[in-house]
Structure formats: structure tokens, C-alpha cells
Amino acid sequence: MTDPVVAPRKLSLVDRLLGRVPVGSEPIEEILTAKTNEGTQELEPRSSTGVTEYGLESGSLLALAEGVSLDRGDIDVDVPEDESMILNLGPSHPSTHGVLRVMVEIDGETVLRTKPVIGYLHTGMEKTAEELMYHQGCTNVTRMDYLSPFFNELGFCLSVEKLLGLEIPPRATWIRMLMCELNRISSHLLWLATNGADIGALNMLVYGWREREMVLAFFEKVTGLRMNHNYFRPGGVAADLPDGWRDDVAALCEALPRRMDEYDQLLTGQPILQNRLVGVGPLDAETAISLGVTGPLLRSTGVAWDLRRDNPYLAYDKVDFDVIVGTSGDCWDRYAIRFNEIRESIHIVSQIAEKMPPGDYRSQDKKVTPPPRSRIDESMEALIHHFKLYTDGFKVPPGDAYVPVESPRGESGCYIVSDGSARPYRMHMRSPSFSNLQAMAPMARGSLIADTIAIVSTIDPVLGDVDR
Amino acid sequence: MAEEQETPAVRLLHGCPLDETLGAFVVHCDRDSYLELCRSLRSDGYAMPVGVTGVDYLTHPGRTVPQGVDAERFEVVVELCSLVARKRIRVRCQVPESDPRIPSLFDVWPGTEAHERETYDLFGITFDGHPDMSRILMPDDWEGHPLRKDYSTGEIQVQFKEARR
Numbered sequence: 053m054t055d056p057v058v059a060p061r062k063l064s065l066v067d068r069l070l071g072r073v074p075v076g077s078e079p080i081e082e083i084l085t086a087k088t089n090e091g092t093q094e095l096e097p098r099s100s101t102g103v104t105e106y107g108l109e110s111g112s113l114l115a116l117a118e119g120v121s122l123d124r125g126d127i128d129v130d131v132p133e134d135e136s137m138i139l140n141l142g143p144s145h146p147s148t149h150g151v152l153r154v155m156v157e158i159d160g161e162t163v164l165r166t167k168p169v170i171g172y173l174h175t176g177m178e179k180t181a182e183e184l185m186y187h188q189g190c191t192n193v194t195r196m197d198y199l200s201p202f203f204n205e206l207g208f209c210l211s212v213e214k215l216l217g218l219e220i221p222p223r224a225t226w227i228r229m230l231m232c233e234l235n236r237i238s239s240h241l242l243w244l245a246t247n248g249a250d251i252g253a254l255n256m257l258v259y260g261w262r263e264r265e266m267v268l269a270f271f272e273k274v275t276g277l278r279m280n281h282n283y284f285r286p287g288g289v290a291a292d293l294p295d296g297w298r299d300d301v302a303a304l305c306e307a308l309p310r311r312m313d314e315y316d317q318l319l320t321g322q323p324i325l326q327n328r329l330v331g332v333g334p335l336d337a338e339t340a341i342s343l344g345v346t347g348p349l350l351r352s353t354g355v356a357w358d359l360r361r362d363n364p365y366l367a368y369d370k371v372d373f374d375v376i377v378g379t380s381g382d383c384w385d386r387y388a389i390r391f392n393e394i395r396e397s398i399h400i401v402s403q404i405a406e407k408m409p410p411g412d413y414r415s416q417d418k419k420v421t422p423p424p425r426s427r428i429d430e431s432m433e434a435l436i437h438h439f440k441l442y443t444d445g446f447k448v449p450p451g452d453a454y455v456p457v458e459s460p461r462g463e464s465g466c467y468i469v470s471d472g473s474a475r476p477y478r479m480h481m482r483s484p485s486f487s488n489l490q491a492m493a494p495m496a497r498g499s500l501i502a503d504t505i506a507i508v509s510t511i512d513p514v515l516g517d518v519d520r
Numbered sequence: 521m522a523e524e525q526e527t528p529a530v531r532l533l534h535g536c537p538l539d540e541t542l543g544a545f546v547v548h549c550d551r552d553s554y555l556e557l558c559r560s561l562r563s564d565g566y567a568m569p570v571g572v573t574g575v576d577y578l579t580h581p582g583r584t585v586p587q588g589v590d591a592e593r594f595e596v597v598v599e600l601c602s603l604v605a606r607k608r609i610r611v612r613c614q615v616p617e618s619d620p621r622i623p624s625l626f627d628v629w630p631g632t633e634a635h636e637r638e639t640y641d642l643f644g645i646t647f648d649g650h651p652d653m654s655r656i657l658m659p660d661d662w663e664g665h666p667l668r669k670d671y672s673t674g675e676i677q678v679q680f681k682e683a684r685r
Contacts, residue, residue, distance in 0.1 A: 104626075104651035108633065174657040178642075179666055214542050341603065344569045344631030355603065362606050450583065453542050454599055454610065456570070467573060467597065471580040478667075482571040482599070490634050519657055 095138050095155040095167050109165040109493055131159040141504065143172050149246060149508070150515030154492070156504060163504055166496040168489050173519040181479035185445030186212050187420075189476065191282045193466070196481055197517035198279055199242055202228075202235040203459035204481065205284035207466035210365060210455040212286040215448045215470050218420065221412040222367070224288035229366050230301070230404045231274070231283065232457075233397045237308065238267040239460040240390045240397075243512050244315065247387065250509040251328045253319060263311055270300050287421050288414025298405055305402045312395055320391070326384070333495040333507035335381040343494075344487040347462025348393065349511060352378035352385035359458035371403045383503075386510040393460075420446050445474030454482075461485055461512055481520055485513040530587050534560040537586035546610045548589045554613045555623040558598070562628050566600040566609060569629035572636055573597050574615075574643040578669040585614075593617035594645055598625065598632075615645055624650040642667040 098106060136159045143153035151172035157165040181192050193208045194201040206228060213220060245260020268278040273294055275281040283290050319325050335345070337353040350357055358375040360368040376392045378385030414421050422441050423434040450472040456465035462484030469478040488511050495511075496504045531538040534557050536549040549557050575595045577583060585591045594615035601608050615622050624647035625632040636647040637656040644665035647653060655662065664671050 102651060108630070108651050171655075171657040171659070176666055217542075341567050342569070342629055342631055344571070344629070344635075346568075357603055362603075363608075451541055452546075452597075454544065463570065465570070465599075467571075467599070469575055469580075471583070477580050478575045480571075480573045480597075482573075486634060486638075487571070487631060490631055 095157060095165065098133050098157075098165075106165075109167050110497060131164060135159065136164060139501070141501075141508075143169075149513060152489075152508065152513060152515055152518070154504065154508065156496070156501065158501060161500045161502075163496050163499050163501060166493045166504070168492050170486075170489070170515070170518050173515045175520070177520045178479055178481065181476055183475065185474045186286055186448060186476065187441070187445055189286075189479070190284060191280075193479075193481065194280045194282055195516065196520050197459065197461070197464065197483065197485070197514045199514050200235050200239045200460050200464075201280055202231050202284065203457055203464050204466075205282070206232060206366075207455055207457050207464050207481070208468075208479075209284045209286050210457065211453045211466040211468045212448060214453040214455055215451055215468060216286070216420065217449075218287060218415060218417060220288050220415050222409045223292075223411040224413050224415070225366050226404055226408050227289050227293060227413060228284060229368070229371075230293075230401060230408070231271070231289075232366075233400045233404065234267050234270065234304070236397045236460045237394050237401075238264045238271075240394045241267070243390055243460075244394075247506075247509045247512075248319070251325065251506050253322070253325055256315065256319060259311075259315065259318075263308065266304060266307065270297075270304065273297075273300065285414070287417060288412070290414075292413040301401060301405045305398055305405070308398050309395065312391070312398075316391070320388075328502075328506055329384040329387055329510075330382060331380070332383040332503045333499060333510065335491055335495050337381070339494055340381070340491065343490045345462070345491045346487065347458070347460070347484050348386055348389045349462065349488050349491060351376060351389055353381035354379055359456055359463060363456065365455070365457060370407070371400050373400050383506050383510045390460075390512075447472060447474050448476075456482070459484055461514065461517070462488060464517075481517075483517040483520060485511075485515070485517040489513050489518060537588055539586050544608065544610055546612055548586050548612050548614075550589065550614050551616075551622055554596075554611075555625070555628075557611065558625055558628050561600060561609065561611070565602045565604055566607075568601040568603060569625070569631045569635070570599040570601050570608070572599075572625065572632050572639055574639045574645055574667070576643060576667065576669045590614060594620055594643060596622055596639065596645060620645045621648055622646070623648050626650055641665065644668065 136157050138155060138157050141154040141156060143151040153169040153172070155167045155169060156163050177192055177196060181189055184192055189208055190205045193204040196204050241260050241264040245257045248254065248256025248260065271281060272278050274297065275283040335349070335353055337355050340350050340353045341355065346357070354377055356375050356377045361375055373396050376389045376396065378389055418437070422438045427434040428438055448470040450470050452467065452469045454465055454467040456463045463482065464484050465482040467480040467482065468476050471477040492507065492511065495507050499507065533547050536547045536553055536557050539546045539548060547557065575597060576593065577591070577595060578593055583591060592614040594617065596613045596615055598611040599608065600611065613622060622645060624636055626649060633651070634656060636650055637652070637654065639645055640647060640653055641655045641657050642665055654660065658666065
């Protein structure tokens with residue numbers, strides 16, 4: 053059976069490459085010039101860029117005092133416009149850690165301007181959160197920063213608990229701390245691996261993933277999943293720690309410091325690594341603060357700002373740890389800070405394992421916690437209660453709350469507005485990667501293209517968190 | 521907070537009502553006093569812009585705002601942090617539906633740049649004086665602002681509509 057109307061043949065890849073134009077189809081030029089919907093998100097030529105935006109991209113804006121107007125001539129890019137080149141790094145490039153696109157204007161190898169373009173992973177999770185009930189919310193937020201899922205869940209749960217005025221039992225608090233610190237270790241280990249890969253220390257890539265897998269195996273034992281756990285719930289955690297968790301934690305606390313010493317030997321003294329990182333992409337404290345930069349990036353500039361110490365949540369005031377601070381704010385400081393934060397976290401984890409209190413792992417408030425499985429078999433009321441809680445959810449009093457936590461990347465916070473119903477009226481995640489990415493332009497200015505890769509790597513953005 | 525005043529009805533900070541909810545300090549203001557208030561807070565030591573976001577109160581009109589503040593459809597929420605004093609403050613600014621515009625805080629804290637672009641993208645609130653008021657998360661030719669409460673979730677635009685099949 054043949055169709056009477058002959059449809060024009062589609063262009064195959066071979067046709068395109070050879071420049072063939074099949075009969076009945078449109079000329080090749082039109083296909084090649086077909087617009088994408090990227091639109092104007094591009095690095096415009098300097099002559100058609102506004103002075104303020106230009107200053108922002110070249111990173112010179114932050115040096116100006118208040119009230120001083122910027123003149124195009126003030127920006128010390130003395131390369132004529134027709135001698136520079138605009139280059140796209142990404143969105144699909146292994147060193148961009150996801151789908152980050154960085155547009156750079158370069159003069160030879162020197163970077164003149166940088167503009168990160170984001171949004172490739174935007175999935176509207178803040179809109180989705182408005183449709184989910186509070187007990188479902190963690191499933192959603194855990195997928196934002198997929199390398200540190202516990203911190204998203206923690207921010208969300210603490211915000212909901214603040215709105216509810218709910219006190220959670222001490223064991224739940226300490227379990228949350230244990231999981232968060234282990235998560236910080238796994239996230240920094242992965243950073244160590246990918247940073248190694250980015251700057252040419254490829255062997256570190258394998259070791260970092262291997263060690264991270266040890267931590268993820270523990271997560272799987274506790275939560276059932278390696279990532280995207282949905283383990284923290286408003287009111288506590290989903291399940292108690294499994295039998296034998298102390299042995300697993302002790303094994304981790306014993307193995308990891310030794311491995312860290314090995315990596316110290318492998319990386320820290322290595323002259324090639326030092327040449328790639330020392331003095332690259334410096335950032336000063338004032339710029340970092342005014343850009344809203346947090347986490348290891350801010351601490352590398354010498355500002356001792358760690359929410360675990362300066363804005364204590366959970367029970368961080370009951371454990372002993374140091375805040376690691378750098379001096380010059382370059383890539384080397386960021387490397388050293390993350391490296392030593394792994395050691396500090398191991399120190400915290402061993403303290404938590406010692407001090408873990410007995411008791412309930414979730415709140416006994418009937419409003420948010422379902423009855424235990426055994427009660428459902430015995431009691432009609434418990435069955436109805438369970439059913440109502442999972443179909444209607446629990447109502448949260450009207451108001452707004454913002455609770456920040458110190459994630460491996462910086463301040464991760466959840467802003468929730470409640471209208472008194474069982475679903476958040478508005479849920480906003482303040483993601484550290486989103487703010488930290490703004491420091492890209494001032495850091496990369498004047499560096500080499502290869503350094504730009506090291507700079508993106510030491511910002512450690514998780515694009516799922518940037519785009520949400 | 522030098523100019524903080526204790527009055528029986530409403531506490532004022534730089535002439536704007538100061539509220540305390542769930543342990544957090546919240547200053548409410550309108551568009552006219554927004555930029556001035558933020559500049560004053562900046563000189564008070566709130567050096568770090570933690571975040572800027574928006575809320576669309578279309579389907580939740582009966583929220584409580586302090587006396588002297590007219591509730592509008594949109595709110596721009598700015599979270600600020602003082603590293604020295606270890607204090608936080610939240611600014612909630614009312615933005616009317618008829619003219620969703622507000623001055624940009626870019627000159628006060630350059631770190632609000634990306635956050636304001638995001639708020640523009642998702643809520644359609646324009647920030648006057650922003651160096652690059654373009655979409656940041658959605659594609660440039662996207663119609664509508666997804667986090668508005670009257671944005672239909674059931675209807676999905678066909679993306680890449682200009683690309684050839």
C-alpha cells in the first residue's frame with residue numbers, strides 16, 4: 053500500500069554533511085541558519101553591551117566605590133574588539149559538572165570576559181513543591197542538589213518544623229547530623245575526584261569515586277537508596293538506624309583517615325597540581341560577601357563563616373570541630389579547605405557515634421507521625437489515622453519561615469510560605485551553587501582558559517541545584 | 521539597629537514596620553521605601569545578600585501584614601545576613617499586580633543580580649536598574665511566568681518550535 057501523496061524526504065545526516073538537497077525539501081542554507089530558542093542569552097559584542105552589564109561580565113564592577121559611575125574606557129580590556137574571540141565552554145563539556153555553559157571572550161589564551169548561562173536543567177521543582185503535601189515534599193527537594201541530598205531534606209524539614217512549632221526527639225536530631233556529616237564527606241570526595249579529573253590528576257577520579265561508594269553503601273543500608281533518599285521527614289527520620297550501624301560507621305572512621313593521608317601524599321605535594329591551583333582564580337573577602345558567596349568558597353577568602361558554628365542548628369553546639377579557613381582565596385585554598393573538611397567531618401562522625409542518644413527516631417506528635425505498622429493491624433482508629441494522614445496530609449499554620457543549613461557548597465536554605473493548608477503555598481530553595489556561580493566572572497578575569505576549568509571545578513556547582 | 525523604636529502598636533526600623541515571626545525579624549515595606557530601606561540596612565552591617573525571591577499571593581489574600589502596610593498581590597522577599605553581628609533580617613516588599621516593577625538592589629549588593637533575574641523569570645516582576653533583565657532559567661522565548669498562581673500547569677508550550685523536524 054503506498055501513499056498517493058509523496059511527502060518530501062527528510063534530510064538525513066549524510067545529506068546534511070554532503071550538502072545534498074533532496075527534491076521537494078527546503079534549501080540547505082535555511083536549515084543551517086534555523087534559529088534555536090537560545091535567543092539573546094549570548095555574550096554580545098562589547099559595543100552593543102550596556103556598560104553595567106559589561107562591567108559585570110568583566111568583573112570590574114565590584115571594585116567601584118558606591119556612587120561612582122562606570123565608563124566603558126575604565127575597563128582595562130585593551131584588546132580591540134575584532135581581535136578577540138568568543139568561545140562557548142559547554143553546555144556539554146565534562147569539566148562543567150553537568151550542563152553549565154560558560155561564554156568567554158578571549159584574547160589568545162587570556163580570558164577577558166565570562167558569562168555563565170544556566171537553565172538547562174530547570175525542571176520547575178519549586179512549582180512542583182506547591183502541588184505536593186508536606187510529607188511528600190522531601191521526595192522533591194532531595195533531587196535538587198543530588199550530591200548532597202540530605203541537606204536539601206534537612207532544610208525543608210527544619211522549615212516545616214519551625215512553622216509547626218514541632219520539637220523533634222534528640223535521637224532524630226543526632227541521626228540527621230550523622231547522615232549530614234557523612235554526606236559532606238561523600239560530596240567532598242566526589243569533588244576531589246572530579247577536580248582531579250579536571251586538572252589532569254586522572255587517577256584521583258577513580259579513588260574518589262571508590263571512597264564515596266563506601267559512604268553510599270552505608271546510606272543504602274540505612275535509607276534503602278544510594279542517592280535521593282527521602283529519609284528525613286518532618287517530625288524526624290523515616291526509620292531508625294539498622295542493627296550494626298556502629299560497626300559500619302567505625303569502619304568508615306577507621307578507613308577514611310588513612311585513605312586521606314594517601315591522597316595527601318598523592319596530590320598535595322605534587323608540583324603539577326600546585327602549579328595548576330596555586331594563585332589561580334583569586335577572590336577577595338569583600339567581593340565574596342557582596343556577591344552572596346558562601347561555603348568553602350567564602351572560607352577560602354579568610355572569612356570564618358560556617359553556619360554549623362555561627363548559626364547553630366541540630367546539635368552542632370554539642371560536638372567539637374574546627375572551621376577551616378584559607379588566606380588568599382585561590383583554587384589551592386579551596387582544595388585545601390575541602391580536603392581538610394573531610395577530616396573534620398570524620399572527626400564529627402566519630403563523636404556522633406559516641407554520643408548517639410537512645411529513644412524515638414521520630415516525633416510522637418500524632419499530627420505529623422503515622423501510627424506504627426503493628427497498631428494498624430489492631431486498631432481501627434489507627435488505620436483511619438494512617439489513611440487520613442497519607443491522603444489529606446497534615447495542615448501547617450499560616451506564616452513564613454526560612455531555615456539555612458551549611459551544605460558542602462554553602463548556605464542551603466528553604467523558604468516556605470504556608471497558607472494553613474496541607475501543601476506549601478510557596479517553597480523556595482536558596483541554593484548555594486546558584487549564588488556561588490556569580491563569583492565566576494571576577495575570578496576568571498585575566499586567567500587562562502585552562503584555569504577557567506579549574507575555577508569552575510573549585511566553585512563545585514551542582515547544576516541540579518543551580519537550575520532546580 | 522540604631523533607629524529601632526519601641527512603640528506600643530508597631531515597632532519601626534528605618535520607618536518601616538518590623539515584625540518578629542518564628543524567631544526571625546521581618547521588615548515590611550512598599551515600593552517607595554524599598555531601596556532606601558535596603559541602603560540603610562546595608563549601612564547597618566547587613567553585608568551579605570542571601571537571596572531574593574518572590575511570592576504570588578493571588579489565592580491567599582487574607583495573609584497577616586502589620587498595620588500600615590497594604591497587602592498587594594506580589595511580594596519580593598529579600599533575605600539579608602550580617603556576618604559580624606551574626607544576625608539575619610528579611611525584607612518583604614509589596615508589589616502591585618497592575619504594575620509589577622521594583623527598583624533593583626544591584627547597586628547595593630551586586631550578588632542580587634542572578635536572584636533578581638530569577639524572580640523576573642518566574643514571577644514577571646521587573647527590576648528597574650538591573651544591568652541585564654533577561655530570563656535566566658526558562659528559554660528566552662517562553663511565554664508567561666511559571667510561578668505565578670494563574671499560570672496553568674496543565675498546558676505545556678511546545679519547546680524548540682522553531683527547529684526543523
